[in-house]
Amino acid sequence: MNQAFRIVDGGLVNRDKKLSFKFNGKSYFGYEGDTLASALLANGVHLVGRSFKYHRPRGFFGAGVDEPYAIVQLYRNGETEPNIKATEQELFEGLEAKSVNCWPSVNFDIGAINNFLKIFLPAGFYYKTFMWPKSFWYRIYEPFIRKAAGLGVASTKHDNERYEHKYEYCDLLIAGSGPSGLSSAYAAAKNGARVILAEDKPRFGGSLLTSDVNIGNQSGKDWAEGIIAELKTMPNVVVKNRSQIFGYYDHNMLVMSEKVSDHLPKTKKYHPNKRLWYIRAKEVLISSGSIERPIVFGNNDTPGVMLSSAAKEYLKVYGVLVGKKPLVFTNNDSGYETAIEFKKHGVDPIVLDSRKNPKSEIIDEAKNLGINIKNSYVVVAAQGYKKVKSADIASISDDKKQLGKIESINCDCICVSGFWTPTIHLASQSGNKTKFKEEIDAFVPGQSKQNEITLGAANGVFSLEETLKTSFAAGSKLSKKITKNDKDIAIPNVVEKKSSQHDKFWCVPLPKGKNYKRFLDFQNDVAVSDVEIALREGYRSIEHVKRYTTLGMATDQGKTSNLNGLQLVSEIENKVVPAVGHTTFRPPYTPVSIGAIVGREVGKHSKPTRKSPMHSWHEKNNAVFVDAGVWLRPRYYKMGNETLFEASKREAKNVRTNVGVCDVTTLGKIDVKGPDAAEFLNRVYTNAWLKLPVGKARYGVMLREDGIVMDDGTTTRISENHYHMTTTTAQAANVLSHLEYYLQLVWPDLNVNVVSTTEQWAGAAIAGPKSRDLLKKLFPNFDLSNDGLPFMGYMEADLFGVKARIFRISFSGELAYEVNVESDYGNFMWEKIMEGGEEFNIQPYGTEALSTLRIEMGHVAGSELDGRTIPYDNALEGLVSKKKDFIGKRSLQRSAFISEDRQRIVGVVPLDKKTSIPEGSHLVKDAKAPLPNPKLGHISASCWSVEYDNPFSLAILKNGKNMIGEKLFAMSPLKNKVIPVEIVSSHYVDPKGERVRS
Amino acid sequence: MLYINCPHCGMRSQNEFSYGGDASVKRPELNKEVSDQEWDDFVYNRKSLRGKHLELWQHISGCRQWIKVERDTSTHEIFRTFKADEEVA
């Protein structure tokens, strides 16, 4: 198909490079440098979608980020992405896109029936209608709405694209590369400031690309190109195109999304798709320009009705005519600029100007070119369904209330200009309270809130000369503040045509007997009548009107609709616009890909993965790993076709009968050093620490100030002023912070230092009746007898020349030792243990067997120390000193903590000795009691006892102390199980603790 | 994201810190008899101020020092920061 609407030459696209693309399955051609929108328009395609609510045909309204209509589903390199604006998506070879919001097709859309039933869809329709009958919601309303609405479909596949995050610091961050952004960037850069200049479009220059002005002795466009070229050579400047600053956060932190690859058919190897920049700027210059606003008239959503500035941009940047019989409808001089461009390219426009007798250089030029201008004329309604075919026009009275006789004129597009709205989003996000500027009928930023200044059109300044003057000055002034350089930068002369005052006219009245829909919000289908209903129904606050009607709540955040909405409310309420106020802008300014926000933190990369030095050994020996905090730990070592259950039983049994070895490197380790270390431990732990001799370990429990157990572990006195503390794997970081808190803030007088040594030591727990025999082989020159190294003893030894620490401590309840060597020797140690243990039938055991061993011993762990239990609940009250004070002690006096029927740990055995009890099951007295069945406790941990070969669980049970021998039921509605159980002691195996001392 | 001046390290982004609550809370001295009310005030009761607030932060991914930060809870403005042992005047 030929590009019937492409002019012969002109525009900035590369006509030497033809690109083919598909839209809704049909093939077209465009050029390199096109957007999907410009390429479709070049091919005469105006129908691109259906509206959100009424499913009315939708065309193109803008040419950039403000586009409310042309949202498509994009297909690129085997992936798909919804919510893409055709006006922003650059064309690439092989691009494919489809319309959204239409089912089954854009040309025949079932939802369009809503358009004819629109009586059912006024403001608040969803609130009013879909409320009843309630049962209809899931079956009828929701599926219908889901099918008929939405802005595309998210892919359910894994996104193979890569997204990066980047942190950056600069002196000046400049948002927008129009005349204001370029001037301030240039002045600041020349003075040595570190500058980042961000432009959301592919091309730098902003309005200079389309306006007919001269700067210095060149065109505005050439001047912009020269400045950008020079900035790019400067080492203190970063210029970024395709980069949208979308959020202004606290303390001058701004976030920018850079589209690195979206304009390419495929992301280059090692390149990201998008890059998110977190930029901390000393000063921020907001040069985000302005967006043209529409004038509201009947059927103003018909494809072919668009902003006059967009029509001009399609022509000047892309060489595309949006129509060949254009009608320009304006209330200011901007419409004439568009008309002049049409005329220059051999197309005869008609200009309707709502003003009676405006005079300016631009209007004179239009007249001299012979353009047909009708003053005091308005478009009453667009006619045509899928495309504008004609317009009903009429003269309008000076008070803008009376329409003259309706005339119909043929046209194929209507270019509207209702003057300009400064883009104040970033300023508003910074906390700036904006103010209404009467002369331009729009809000501009008020007093700066953070270090931000808004310049040029974004600040309501539409004169180029004024913009350049203030922007050069601002760039110089701010850079001087930072670099102290004060180089005078000459401001170039500006030649621009002076404009006349715009008409404060924004909405064409309805002619008698006509009921045209006049849209305010084009993306959410909010019409004048909807806002009228909301106000009639008593909504007053603009925030409420917004939410009730959904005005300005679509993905375009009302870029083209907010002010007209305010104008309407102000007229009906008879208030001035600033008294109506406007809603707060929040980030993001424009939709941002979830992928860009997530960055590289996907899947396994969402947190660091820590591996012990013995990890590769575990891998080689068929370990199945489990996440333990950020660590990967062997859960079990699979032999043949073993299941988890079989393997863990085998491993645990082997510990009880022979000897096993478990990688305990992940345990938190903290060195506590200093002359007051003993006193410090004495305050941190519930038990006494002052008399622990050198070479001895002790088990300790630490509480939070509220009396809840925080963590447990053993701490060993290595030397006089040196202790080696261990914590649970999960709590290691919290415990360190906790200790630092007390040392730095509460007891700074204590001379103690703490430092994490978790990664310095590799640890192996060697457990089982034959563990001493093995140790004797590993350390032949050391006295490892029960007297030489008794239970809770500590010894420094050497393992075939490697310095080792031996702790005689046990979590499994067997005779056991923990051997630590420096991390680099972890694998060496492990291999020596396996080698030496062979004759004792050693087997490695994972966390599952470890759990089994500790559960049947009644040793508590994370599932009991769950942030809700005190020492008594865990049968640890014996470790609570009555003599000394410690962290959290005072809380233990709370009445709930000392009540007679306080919860306490117990053992639980199923009566049938067969059925495993799911963890989390509730213990109840009567399985058949009516709901809610009073809960007496819960199962905290379950295992298969290898000692007795039947299931065994631990539970935290109300009045546990007096419940031993009781028969209860363990209920798990999740697993649909009711199991009769008996309550027993939590110390199921070796209750006297003889084995560890053997 | 806040930009916090660690008195030991300089200006650092908030994601290097963890929050530690009201810095004006004083732990009752060890071994001192305290009433339920005093203890509850220490453990649980906080003012949740709107406006200037002295609070604790730990520079957890930096020097690991606990610091005091004077911050406006409604505007996030940070006025001053102090070392743990510095007196706040």
Ligand SMILES: [Zn+2]
């Ligand atoms: Zn620091």
